[in-house]
Amino acid sequence: MQAWTSLRTLTRIEVKRMFRNIMPLVFNLFAPASLLLLFGLLFESTRAYLMPGMLTFMLLNANLAGVAHALVTQKEAGLLRHLFSTPLTPGVWLSSRLVAQLLLAAAQLALILVTGIVFLDVPPPRNLIGTLVALVFCTVAPLGLGLALGSLFHRVETAQPVVMLASLAAAFLGGAFLPLDAAPPFLQYVAKAVPSTYMVRSLSRVMLEGAGLASVAVDLAVLLAWTVASLGFGARHLQRHAAAR
């Protein structure tokens, strides 16, 4: 019961913070939508492909980079330590971030869809339920990665360039901006190892092709495996942070 009260309050406050910090919000919500609009107008044939790609870029940015940055910032400032000196558990803290990031992801999806449908004449997702389910997987996986990456750093100034690079590299390697069909075989081989590839692929198939969830089960399973591994690593770090040193 207490955990539920804490989760509700923390999530509400986290969402408020998202809307209060204008620059990250603009970057997370409007920059990818603007890029979609720009590239969609310039390259008409890639419009549909760009939608899941830009959504992946958004999700990586908000979840991988955003969560890693938040974790390192709170660690460096001593806030996390203070929070965990109370009865608050790392699990509740983590869950509140998860819920807040899922709400943000829903807003990101809505904005990308509206931009694509209204301004670029792209058809709405052919499998909306499948898109929403895939969105959950595609939100949680980079969140876990962000948590794991943030666990490795104690100072924001050290973490920031690494996190930004990781986020951008994941977007490129996953084919969020350009399909990697024409890329060198080595790059294609590397792409198979990064979770963003499976984000772009699963979203593309359910959104554009109307594929059922069964046909993207492998992609979602890979994302789930990444999620379990990275969230496990990050959660262990949080537990250690909360425990006496």
Next chain:
Amino acid sequence: MTDALLVAEGLVKRYGSHTVVNGVSLRVRAGEIFGLLGPNGAGKTTTLEMLEGLRRPDSGRCLVCGHDTIREANAVRRLIGISLQAAAIPGDLQVVEVLEMYASFYPDPVPVRTLLEQFDLAEKARVRCAYLSGGQRQRLQLALALVGRPKVIFLDEPTTGLDPHARRQLWSVIRAMRSEGRAVILTTHYMEEAEYLCDTVAVLDGGRILASGPPSALIAEHGPDSVLTVTLKQPCADEPALAELTGVSRAAVEQGEIRLHTSRPAETLSAFARLAQLRGWELAEMNLRTATLEDVFFALTGRRLAN
């Protein structure tokens, strides 16, 4: 002492070969303010963190209301309130939001409105924490420490960096915590703060408790009767002669200030005047006063607390 809410026994903490805290034991009762007094690097914060359960002692143990701070950490966290020295308050949140957030962690928190009024923050409730003054931030930190109705409160240098007015305001808040029957443990390097606030003071240096007891008892036991401090217009390096003056039990020259502990102030004063005349010293400032905790620290370590 059966009513002790906090008991520490033989706490030791080492970092590599360096022993930061070396065998600290203490007891704190309900309605008592206990001060850990010492210079920077004395081991105050590490000791406090072990008492709070945030740092694991290499040996020794600490009990809060009978619960082991390491083995029963979850139970302990419901019983304590902490104001960390370096903890940030999220600047983008409003005062009321921060209080609501912390209140949500406890089953029976103090109502946020009550805390806002108690800590004189009602007018700042909707102000973002980034825009609070130093005193207001510290009051908010204390409010956060109290929100869960703790039995034991830890305050790490609660008034550091505050102006005298804000410091006095905070002192009255801390005294109110004592009158509510809580045990308060604070660290400070301000001797006047320790003398004014604390029922019991432990003087720490090099990770050890050198002496502990009520401030007046410590002064009576370890402090001199009187202290003569003199600042000369020129540097003075004649410590041996100063130590031989009538009535002087300890003499030191630090940062241009001569400090003489004496049991016979009148005789020491006239002997010093003769020495100064003989050496041609010109006096810039002279002060004769009764002993303080600062002098206790000086008597115990030969160094000034401020250093």
